[in-house]
Amino acid sequence: MQAKHTLITLYDYELSGNCYKVRLLLSMLNIEYTSQTVEFYPAQQHKTSWFKSINPLGTLPVLVDDDLTLKDSAAILVYLASRYDKSENWYPAGDAATLAKVTExxxxxxxxxxxxxxxxxxxxxxxxxxxxxxxxxxxxLFRILDEHLWFAEQQNQPWLVSGAEPTIADIACFPYVILSEEGSIMRQDYPAIRRWTDRIKRIPGFTVMPGVFPAGPAQTT
Ligand SMILES: N[C@@H](CCC(=O)N[C@@H](CS)C(=O)NCC(=O)O)C(=O)O
Structure with a gap:
């Protein structure tokens, strides 16, 4: 059953990877929300006085939950996970070292x-x-990420921060890695990154955006 949080509004642009981070976690946590489109390109609506009255920085995403307004994707991920994830896996606040690694x-x-x-x-x-x-x-950065993921895999650790479950660290890093080809940054030399992006696509609640495709059939061999 879907959790009802009708007061959440996401100021959103479909092609924004930073907005996609938030949409991903909202979907994975099954949180209901309203999307308010801000036409980033070419209209530049995020630089209008209307939008700057919501976020003086003129950046997306912005999330409003009741009387709380948050203007940064990382802050929004921390908030959503801390407030709405009962499993406490997405933002494991109980352990200082783990929390510091997520922040890193x-x-x-x-x-x-x-x-x-x-x-x-x-x-x-x-x-x-x-x-x-x-x-x-x-x-x-991709070389560092790939090496980290490769060594993690040797320890049977599938995610960026050690533990059995993904955290908001994976969600924050995923969008601009998976969209990198749109900036002519190819990923053929990063096999561990490719395996990690495939694992993320298989997390329940995963959702796509233009330029991001669902996972193919699971490998059986
Ligand atoms: N650190 C911010 C960066 C947000 C950001 O740069 N968003 C882009 C859209 S993807 C933006 O609004 N750029 C407009 C600008 O920087 O003027 C976050 O993670 O939310």
Whole structure:
């Protein structure tokens, strides 16, 4: 049965990877919400006085739950998991080291946004950015991510932070990795990343966005 939280509003843009992070967790936690579209491109509605009265930073996503307004995808993930995930797996607040590791990966996700997402903006949204430099930074991060995941797999750890279940760290890092080809950042040299993205696609409640495809049939051999 779906949890009823009719007061939640997500200020959202379908093609935004940062908004997708929030949509993913809302779906995986089966939380009902209302989506308010903010036309990012080409209308630039996020820079209008209407939207800046909601978020003076002029960035998406924004989540409003009752009288709480949150303006950053990582803050929103922390909030949703802390408030609505009864299993406490998504944001395991009980253990200091685990929590610190989740936070470390949230910061890493921001670095991915600052490189892979920027390359995508340059290629697909005609932003005046140094796409080549963004790609080079993204590849450095993907190499680190791939090695981390490879070593984790050797310990039978499927997710970014050790433990049997995924955390918001996986959700925060996933979107701009899986969308990286839209910025001409190919992932053929990162096999552990490819296996990890496939595992994420198999989490119950996984949802797609334009450019992201569902998992294929599970391998039986
Ligand atoms: N750290 C913020 C970054 C948000 C962000 O940069 N969002 C993009 C859309 S995907 C945006 O609104 N960019 C407009 C701008 O930076 O002016 C978060 O994770 O929410």
């Amino acid at each position: 990966w949230l910061a890493f996700a921001d670095s991915i946004t600052g490189s892979a997402s920027q390359a995508r903006l340059a290629e697909g949204f005609f932003y005046q950015l140094d796409a080549e430099a963004c790609r080079a930074s993204a590849h450095q």
